[in-house]
Amino acid sequence: MSAMLLNKEKWPEFVGKLAGKKIVAPQADGDAMHFAPVAEGEAPALDYNNTRVPPKGALFPQTETMLKFQAGGEQVEEPVLDQETVVLGLRPCDARAMAIVEKLFKWDIDDPYYVRRRELTTLVGLACTEPGMNCFCPSVGGGPASTEGLDLLMVDLGENYLLEAVTEKGETLLTEIKELLEEADDDAGKEKDKLVAEAEQKIKRKVDTEGVPEGLPGLWEDPLWQKVSASCLGCGTCTYLCPTCHCFDIQDETEGFAARRCRMWDSCMFEEYTLHTSGHNPRPTRKERTRNRINHKYSYYVDKFDVIACVGCGRCTNLCPVNIDIIETLRQVNEAL
Amino acid sequence: MDLEQLRKTAAEVASREDVKYLVGWKPGTYGYRVAPAFIENADGAAELIFSPLCTANLATYLTLVEELPVPRGQEPDDRKIALMVKGCDSRAVTQLLVEKGIERDEVVIIGCPCPGMIDDCLLAEKYPETEEPAEVKWDGEDFLLIRGGEETKVARDEVLAEKCRLCRYPNPVVSDITLGEEVETWELGEDQGVKEIEGKGVDERAEYWAEQFDKCVRCYSCRNVCPLCYCQDCILDRLNPTWVNRSVNFSENTAFNIARAFHLAGRCIECGECERVCPANIPLGKLNRKLAREVRDKYGFEPGVDPDAEPFQASFKPDDPEDFIL
Numbered sequence: 034m035s036a037m038l039l040n041k042e043k044w045p046e047f048v049g050k051l052a053g054k055k056i057v058a059p060q061a062d063g064d065a066m067h068f069a070p071v072a073e074g075e076a077p078a079l080d081y082n083n084t085r086v087p088p089k090g091a092l093f094p095q096t097e098t099m100l101k102f103q104a105g106g107e108q109v110e111e112p113v114l115d116q117e118t119v120v121l122g123l124r125p126c127d128a129r130a131m132a133i134v135e136k137l138f139k140w141d142i143d144d145p146y147y148v149r150r151r152e153l154t155t156l157v158g159l160a161c162t163e164p165g166m167n168c169f170c171p172s173v174g175g176g177p178a179s180t181e182g183l184d185l186l187m188v189d190l191g192e193n194y195l196l197e198a199v200t201e202k203g204e205t206l207l208t209e210i211k212e213l214l215e216e217a218d219d220d221a222g223k224e225k226d227k228l229v230a231e232a233e234q235k236i237k238r239k240v241d242t243e244g245v246p247e248g249l250p251g252l253w254e255d256p257l258w259q260k261v262s263a264s265c266l267g268c269g270t271c272t273y274l275c276p277t278c279h280c281f282d283i284q285d286e287t288e289g290f291a292a293r294r295c296r297m298w299d300s301c302m303f304e305e306y307t308l309h310t311s312g313h314n315p316r317p318t319r320k321e322r323t324r325n326r327i328n329h330k331y332s333y334y335v336d337k338f339d340v341i342a343c344v345g346c347g348r349c350t351n352l353c354p355v356n357i358d359i360i361e362t363l364r365q366v367n368e369a370l
Numbered sequence: 371m372d373l374e375q376l377r378k379t380a381a382e383v384a385s386r387e388d389v390k391y392l393v394g395w396k397p398g399t400y401g402y403r404v405a406p407a408f409i410e411n412a413d414g415a416a417e418l419i420f421s422p423l424c425t426a427n428l429a430t431y432l433t434l435v436e437e438l439p440v441p442r443g444q445e446p447d448d449r450k451i452a453l454m455v456k457g458c459d460s461r462a463v464t465q466l467l468v469e470k471g472i473e474r475d476e477v478v479i480i481g482c483p484c485p486g487m488i489d490d491c492l493l494a495e496k497y498p499e500t501e502e503p504a505e506v507k508w509d510g511e512d513f514l515l516i517r518g519g520e521e522t523k524v525a526r527d528e529v530l531a532e533k534c535r536l537c538r539y540p541n542p543v544v545s546d547i548t549l550g551e552e553v554e555t556w557e558l559g560e561d562q563g564v565k566e567i568e569g570k571g572v573d574e575r576a577e578y579w580a581e582q583f584d585k586c587v588r589c590y591s592c593r594n595v596c597p598l599c600y601c602q603d604c605i606l607d608r609l610n611p612t613w614v615n616r617s618v619n620f621s622e623n624t625a626f627n628i629a630r631a632f633h634l635a636g637r638c639i640e641c642g643e644c645e646r647v648c649p650a651n652i653p654l655g656k657l658n659r660k661l662a663r664e665v666r667d668k669y670g671f672e673p674g675v676d677p678d679a680e681p682f683q684a685s686f687k688p689d690d691p692e693d694f695i696l
């Protein structure tokens with residue numbers, strides 16, 4: 034069993050079969066979408082462009098409680114991670130981002146939270162047929178139907194979804210719902226190829242990454258960083274909403290006599306990110322911070338893990354309040370090389 | 371507004387010896403985006419524009435300036451910053467003057483009387499954005515959208531930004547140079563957003579804001595874009611003591627949003643930037659405008675209109691109403 038068809042009318046039944054697991058899927062919020070747990074008995078609608086906030090929180094929550102204790106107490110309580118989860122309808126770029134970030138979380142030691150959550154989670158992606166205006170996944174090694182990071186890929190063929198298992202987990206899921214499925218014929222495969230080719234055609238914006246990872250360190254003192262960052266507000270939008278941004282801070286917090294140790298998303302665009310206790314800051318202005326953001330994604334990560342840590346989802350560009358556009362920044366980088 | 375005149379004036383100002391740089395607007399890189407422009411010499415002025423897409427309030431760049439320690443033997447660069455302002459933006463500058471966040475001789479203010487700006491989200495709903503940068507012009511009462519050589523008339527009512535619907539000061543309240551003619555003020559609609567909130571009962575209101583604050587990702591875009599959020603030591607960044615935990619949950623998010631709203635009561639000049647930039651779509655304007663309304667009704671104070679006013683939160687009159695104090 035690897036390519037199957039699911040009639041869309043059976044979609045609620047498919048979702049129903051997952052009962053007992055936590056289901057995370059895109060949900061409407063005014064005119065935007067975000068990933069959130071699905072209430073029992075509901076079937077999420079999947080006809081949406083990508084969400085503003087990426088689904089990275091399914092594996093890397095914005096706030097992760099690592100342990101809890103009471104003032105004066107002797108017990109330390111560690112949360113148990115055992116909730117099986119299915120993420121439905123995430124976009125190929127966001128799944129690729131998870132695969133990319135996993136390299137870091139599995140690097141020197143296995144990060145207990147990330148790795149455990151990934152084990153417990155099945156990622157069911159949905160290929161893009163209507164890419165967004167600032168999508169550029171093909172430029173950075175992905176594509177609207179990329180399967181990297183996914184367990185199962187769904188393609189919207191109109192009346193049916195085509196389901197393709199990518200991993201064993203995906204196969205298992207297909208087996209669990211097999212009475213809802215029909216064998217996919219050649220036509221379905223051809224239809225998919227056509228849709229994917231069309232989607233790729235619709236992606237207009239591109240970046241040229243040739244020579245960028247090796248070239249970036251040489252541009253350290255280039256005036257381009259001042260130019261690019263002049264209008265930057267130093268907010269966390271481009272990083273918090275980036276599916277591959279994975280920096281975190283660990284803080285102890287108290288509420289009355291209860292205390293907890295949490296790790297939470299952090300952002301290299303924040304002033305305090307590299308602020309030393311002495312008051313010295315090695316990245317004193319937004320110029321250095323912007324330079325770091327681009328270098329981290331397009332050079333350091335490549336150096337360390339052999340892959341660009343940007344999947345071309347376009348969120349930083351869509352949502353930067355002052356139009357700092359990563360595609361344009363990379364064009365300027367190329368010009369300076 | 372005549373773009374030639376704008377660029378000529380900007381070129382003159384940017385080349386003045388006592389001006390460090392000029393901040394204005396330039397075309398963005400795609401769709402309906404417009405970007406802030408930092409102009410250091412006469413040549414740079416050629417890219418400046420003033421169009422219905424120049425919604426952003428650039429006054430925030432007066433307080434976002436990053437000053438590194440001056441190396442020994444060097445003089446600090448005290449030249450002025452020149453700034454292009456619409457009516458609402460000029461109120462931010464005025465409020466900064468009132469609070470002594472800036473001094474009058476640190477800035478050159480180029481006033482742009484403003485016929486009203488577009489909410490690019492509303493525009494995109496009607497006319498989906500494309501990767502090609504579009505141009506928009508004022509066209510009598512309405513707007514003209516120009517892209518791919520095609521012109522489309524867009525009705526004012528359909529896309530006018532909410533802040534502009536409610537704007538009482540489209541003409542800059544303070545400026546050194548004014549570009550073009552003053553515009554006539556327009557009839558104000560009712561503040562539907564605030565009215566809607568006021569129409570809710572206490573529980574319903576609490577529920578409404580709980581749902582909103584729950585979405586907050588604490589990116590602090592709203593704070594960073596706000597021309598009047600410029601405390602050097604912001605309560606949110608403090609770790610010792612920690613006033614607001616960094617954990618993102620409903621309780622901390624609420625503490626943050628309420629703290630920010632109160633710190634801006636009597637200071638917020640309703641430029642709408644916080645709401646525009648919020649990636650979580652939280653209607654921050656309703657909160658700020660409600661507080662602004664309370665301050666106006668109770669104390670007769672309106673921020674950012676009189677550079678000689680006493681700052682509201684730092685002044686006291688014996689007959690100030692205090693019926694809200696329990």
Ligand code: SF4
Binds near residue numbers: 269302356
């Ligand atoms: S979103 Fe834009 S303004 Fe905010 S930190 Fe990133 S680049 Fe700067």
Ligand code: SF4
Binds near residue numbers: 330344
């Ligand atoms: S850097 Fe920007 S385009 Fe790349 S993955 Fe992050 S948000 Fe997406």
Ligand code: SF4
Binds near residue numbers: 165169344345
């Ligand atoms: S970047 Fe590619 S995968 Fe991601 S939403 Fe756009 S088209 Fe889909």
Ligand code: SF4
Binds near residue numbers: 585591592648652
């Ligand atoms: S901009 Fe929106 S999401 Fe970001 S901190 Fe402010 S209210 Fe929260």
Ligand code: SF4
Binds near residue numbers: 596597634645
């Ligand atoms: S609180 Fe919002 S509307 Fe008020 S001045 Fe700040 S950015 Fe403008």
